[in-house]
Amino acid sequence: MDIFIRYVFKHRFSGNIEIKKYSTSQLEACGAKKLSPCFNETDYELIARNLCFDEEKSVFVGDLINVTTRFGNYIALVKLGEYEQDGSGDEYAPSKCFGFYAEATDPDRTNEDGYVIVSDYLVQNSLIRLDSYKVIGNIYQNPNLLEEAHERK
Structure with a gap:
């Protein structure tokens, strides 16, 4: 069973909020930094990491x-x-x-x-x-x- 995690990032220069959702199997397969440029700490600040309650309804x-x-x-x-x-x-x-x-x-x-x-x-x-x-x-x-x-x- 996969656990889904929502990552919330804030772009350091523009202030835009970026949201990325990944399963534990996706993270284990290739690592977070390969999944999204948002994991680059120079450009983005991680604001929150939220667990998913209901994958079907996408409730975090x-x-x-x-x-x-x-x-x-x-x-x-x-x-x-x-x-x-x-x-x-x-x-x-x-x-x-x-x-x-x-x-x-x-x-x-x-x-x-x-x-x-x-x-x-x-x-x-x-x-x-x-x-x-x-x-x-x-x-x-x-x-x-x-x-x-x-x-x-």
Whole structure:
């Protein structure tokens, strides 16, 4: 099974962002520097190296996703690491988990009827548990999406 990695580079002179995606087998077969001129440290700065959660949907750490719930949609940032998962509705203490998860960028957002869209247990939620979401961009090429989400607060 291949693991896919997204590399995010910034051109040192123009400031342009370049994104390259490679599998571990591609990297092992010929080495990174032969795959792209972006691996030339003189011309490019490596900004991020993100693991892929879902190769089919092309979901990587650092992506912003639009999550659909029965109460409305919300924006979340895809992360990898330790988070707390609580599916009990505050009946039990949240469990500490490690893996890919979505963290709501605006957890206090309400719908037109005044109901909170992001329940407490959805603020940090395993990507596996999400029923419906769509990638809307990443924080490297679309930092404005993250800023807009914070401005709505």
